[in-house]
Amino acid sequence: MSGDEDELLFRRYRMLQEFVGWQDEDAASLRRWGPRIESVFPSIVDDFYDRIRSTPEAMNAIREGEPQIARLMSTLRLWLVELFSGTYDQAYVARRWRIGRRHVEIGLEPSLVSAAMSRLRARLVEALRQATDSDPGCDEREGERVLVALGRLLDLELAIVDQAFREEFTRRDQQTQRMATLGQVAGGIAHELRNPLNVIKTSVYFLTNASRISPEKMNEHLGRIERQVDLANEVISAVTQFARIAALERSPVDLAKLVPEWVDNHCLNHTIVRRLELARVPTIQADPRQLQIAVGNIVRNACEAMGVGGELSLTLGEIDRHIVLSIADQGSGIPPETLRRITEPWYSTKARGAGLGLAITKAILDKHGAELSVESRLGSGSCFTIRFPLAPHASGLEGTVGRASIDAAETSAPRTSGADS
Ligand code: HEM
Incomplete structure (x- = not known):
């Protein structure tokens, strides 16, 4: 993704942040409580991958077996640490988008990612509840606040994933449309060029086979050939113009x-x-x-x-x-x-x-x-x-x-x- 695209994506993220009512206090609250539940991350990751192992559709995406799962487990742990970093800037959004993109590339169904996110959400809520309930210095409002912040953040994470999938589907859609258009365009070009070529062929046939041609007739046929060549050229220029409007x-x-x-x-x-x-x-x-x-x-x-x-x-x-x-x-x-x-x-x-x-x-x-x-x-x-x-x-x-x-x-x-x- 280019810098411009990162910026566009971040602008959209900010708009969604505003929509969900995101506040600086949400970031601060997550940063405060993240380290307090870090000790449970390994068990959350274990639970996550146990579920993947027991879901055949999810396992289809795992091509290299257990070594890949081991690698993915450590990336998920890092993902969790970053989730509670409290810094949700352009670089963060770009990194999350790339993770979303990776899932698109491996052909994962978006619904599976949503379901996986739901599972992570439940485990993180449970861990945060336990941490806030067992802290005598934490009042009820603070406990609620961090849960609301987590809910907002995970919804925004899903929005990033959704964006990555949507872009891919749009791309595929455009490709299908392009193929359909290509057929239509090719047929049109053939049709538009065949007409002038037929006229040219007829005139050339006449000029080569007629036994005696008057200068007027000769000029008439040469003029006709010239006009048809111009017409064929116009078709080609128009097609070239069409081809140039790529990006x-x-x-x-x-x-x-x-x-x-x-x-x-x-x-x-x-x-x-x-x-x-x-x-x-x-x-x-x-x-x-x-x-x-x-x-x-x-x-x-x-x-x-x-x-x-x-x-x-x-x-x-x-x-x-x-x-x-x-x-x-x-x-x-x-x-x-x-x-x-x-x-x-x-x-x-x-x-x-x-x-x-x-x-x-x-x-x-x-x-x-x-x-x-x-x-x-x-x-x-x-x-x-x-x-x-x-x-x-x-x-x-x-x-x-x-x-x-x-x-x-x-x-x-x-x-x-x-x-x-
Ligand atoms: C919301 C849930 C999920 C999160 C937070 C998550 C997180 C991640 C992360 C951080 C990466 C590393 C991306 C990279 O740096 O290239 C990754 C890649 C990957 N994830 Fe997920 N993931 C989720 C859901 C799933 C599900 C349901 C599957 C199903 C099997 C899955 C399979 C994969 C695979 C196969 C890769 C590519 C790994 C590789 O390059 O070896 N993920 N995921």
Whole structure:
């Protein structure tokens, strides 16, 4: 795990600490009582591994038999000592996360870890009760306090383990999805390349086999070949763009500064009037290179939808803890029945184009946790709105009433005009 990830994880841990009502006094209380029950740790560890030995599912994870168990027993003892150390800082959380990760790697079921934690909890509560009850200087409140502190701490331990499992399941899920997408993408590429190749083949056949070709016919076929090569190239560029959106390289992005540059790069038609109303908004943590692709695809579509003339309006502002960027055109608009399907890979609304532009845009925005929605009226134009959450965990659920909110799961639509790259 990188330093950044450690920090993110720790921030989340602090949030959960606050949620459970964790106080400095909890840490102090655990630090006070830990050494008083250390003598029982070996018996707790013995009990823990006796239970593992008698549980076949748990033993499946033990590949090296008793020597491994002996090693694990001493790591569990150290784990217990650290549990009562009273220092629950970033390094502590990172170490605990790595232990959680180790259990994920060995294929342990999360429920087994929870059950094991429950067993440890019961034994630790029992040990603490005995220690506080038998200490004449310890009043009832102090006895209760350390138990509450232990309960909170163990719940937080489970939250770390849960996070490690959840990340793994998300990773596996994404891998499955990627494989499914790969099949879809490969089929799409084959289909999109076969068309131009067939046309080229026909023209080449004609040029090589025709006995007498007029210069006009020759030019017509050469022109056709050139156009089809361009088309095949477009397909390849779009696929390459898709392939490049692997990992995000985030940095602070000042949209008000970058958006005009992106418009210049992607709206090459100078008959189109540009109206930019870009308020100064807080920077967002984003990958500027990928965002340029995402926004550029929308801008290019908007300009192409207008043909010659029209107004391209970009508005940037902060609304309800979101940075909102709207891109509106005065083009032909998108029919309502296809509005919700335009981010599907290989769905093209233009006579020429691979149909990957908005799918790429959607994929990039998804990775940024941003939401894409679109409003469109036939004959008057379309408005694409991107909402970036300001806080790391902002949900971005509100604000899409009366629009089509584009869902990555929605797929498949016929070809129409005006919304694709
Ligand atoms: C909440 C309960 C548990 C705690 C606190 C715990 C603690 C630990 C610790 C501290 C490590 C060492 C990680 C490292 O430094 O790489 C570890 C690894 C491991 N644990 Fe657990 N564990 C728990 C539950 C379980 C359960 C139920 C099993 C089932 C067999 C298990 C099996 C293992 C195995 C196989 C390893 C890898 C050891 C190795 O690398 O040889 N653990 N555990």
